[in-house]
Amino acid sequence: MAEMAMRDAINSALAQEMDRDERVIMIGTDISGGHAGSSGQEDVAGGVLGITKGLLPRFGAGRVIDTPIAEMGYMGMAVGAAATGLRPVAELMFIDFIGCCGDMLLNQAAKIRFMFGGKSTCPLVVRTMIGAGANAAAQHSQSLYHWVTAVPGLKVVVPSNAYDAKGLLATAIRDDDPVIFCEHKALYDFPSAKTEVPEGDYTIPFGEANFVTEGSDVTVVALGLMTHIAAGVAAAMAEKGISVEVIDPRTTSPLDEESILESVQSTGRLVILDESAARCGFGHDVAALVAQRGFHALKAPIKLVTPPHCPTPFSPPLEQAWIPSGERVATAILETMGLDGAAISAALAAA
């Protein structure tokens, strides 16, 4: 088994699935080109971040369809292809542009199976980038997975490492429902997202959380890039004798409610680290779940650590301040442990 970056794991999953099933095609802006200057008929950059590099020469322009920047058009094309027998993997370069293809995804793809009484399916995968930290400014830094999670009919994946990305993408492509596959742009080359990835084919079922660390004092739920921040804090907390269980749900729809509830049942404390939103976000959904069904196990109020309720700043220092920090997670954990402000400051200073 080779160690792979998440970028290469996604590329290899795409190649594997296109090999496996000729109905799998790719559609998206610049997926063979990139950085402008491409006709779409040559393998220039393989997307702005090179994720799809090498697929055009291997599978041809008939299956790797480079499109103009016209989300409404190509997403409609992908939904139509999915409804009529192909298994398209469309790339929405940034999830921030979802508004441009809102009708196709939210009102067509998500509803087809239901509106036709199960006689039609929509095996569409939309790969899209999420996340702040790349200094890409407010219009290219959102993590809108909570938007799509709120729409029944869509499945939503937020992988956090190379192994999960490959297994979950294979599952997504083989799934008969539309799947929004949210790749955090900071994770493509993130050191700790590099994992051993089997060369052969494997799938990871949706709705099953990964326990990044197991622990007995505090449960931390985190997705994508946030799992790595949580894992770092968990390691630091372990040195203080606080045992943190970090759960990566991997998919927000379906959500592994069971694992979260079981974990909170055993720890009695919950901190949710979520990049989606300060209001009405994924973290709030998890908090509501536990408040409704895990309340009696709670020893302390649930803590949410999210960005502030403002667009992602462009200024690099401000952007870094906007992203939930390990210090804020550690503070939240210590608060659930019953430490007061002074004790927390002391504990953090000692770290």
Next chain:
Amino acid sequence: MARIQAITVPKWGLTMTEGTVSEWLVDEGDTINIGDPIMDMETSKIVNVVESIVAGTLRRKVAQPGDVLPVAALMGVVAEADVTDAEIDEFIDTFVIDESVSGAPTGAAAEGAAPAAPPEPTPATAAVHEPAPTAATPAAAPAPAPARTGTPSVPEALKSGDDDSAVHATVHARKLAATLGVNLNNVSGTGRNGRVSVADVEEAVTGAGGSLPARGPVERVPEVDAVPADDSGVAATSVARRLAKSLGVNLHSCRATGRHGKVCKYDVEAAHALQGGAPAPAAPTPELAAETAPEVEAVPMSGMRRTIAGRLQASKQTIPHYRVSMDIKLDALLALRKQVNDGDPGVNVSVNDCVVKAVAMALVKMPEVNVQFDEASQTIRRFRDADISVAVAIDDGLITPIVKAANSKTLTEISAEVRELATRAKAGTLKAEEFQGGSFSISNLGMFGVRQFDAIINPPQAAILAVAGGEQRPVVENGELTVATAMTVSLSSDHRVIDGAVAAQFLQVVKRFMETPSLMLA
């Protein structure tokens, strides 16, 4: 091993409550082993063989063929050779049916084995026999302590099986199974993709007749310092934030006096000083403090003062007060009062009593003012009668005894009642119902020569009348300057329930009653 063990009536299935002994298959003195058939027993449904779950020598057959016995009743005694007959007699005499067995099925019972009741130790048996009745507990419950005391009991049937590492289970289900010794091959998963959950493991254990300790109460983290440690959400200038960080001041603890409600440098320094981080520049020197201290005496707030402070502050802060004032000529009223007082030496009606009467009559005429406002339910409680709270000054405070249904009382009745209530208010002997409630308040400072003042509403009431002193004033009537006795009253109203026009009309009615007091009789 317990030296004495019981053979008891097994429970075959949920509905079994008793069994009839058909025939013993062993004799006293026989050595029996676990699983040996020892008796045929008939229930309402079947005849079945009772198998022993204890091993030893059968010393006594307690049950005889034909006996009808309840579940868990004693049928025989197994004991070691050195146990005396007297000890066995005592065991039989002190045997108590274990209600937990007779009442609930066990896994072993359902399979036809005989779950002998543990000789649930009454203190007497525990003292005479060996302390641990372990060996006599059903095979299905090998735990040393009864399940209800908190130790799980897991049926053996769930423990065996092939390697279960490939069974699809949640992390916590696998942990629980490992703790309980349950093999996951024996558990049906009900989760997504057939995954086994914690609930599935628990269900398997209880479904097979085992039990799990109830979860104890959760010990909650005590509420700590209300100031959250994370102050990144507090609006502050960057200088203030840096300073706060370096001084270890939480921005939540700072006032925000800067522009746009931001905490500024000064606020951080002030908070730091308050926390004793630096000498506060404004602090008096010790010498100065010593000089000035005697001039100020710290008087603790009495309970009544605190109540007054709290209620009136809340009233003033939350009720949208507005005031309407009116001058009222008193000459006709004073003449009437003189007539009444002169008529009976035992009567001394005051002007305030007349005000109470006039206000009560006006309230009945204008019920929109005779109300309480229940903010919580957003309802206006309109009263039939005018229950008038009269403010009475007492030592270190005031209290508002109520003249109930003042509209239906005569002036002399009102006068006597107010005097009596005021006397008892000063003596502190009012009952709660005599000063709690009321639909309207009157506060009168006329005796101090006050010309006009405003009062604060006494919630949940919606209005209060401030009555100043009567005095001779120059007035112009029909173009001529004359002298009249007049006073000024001010009505404070809660605008949420009483509008300005209503308040003004109410004062007009009060004025009409007081200036033409015969109307109060009409």
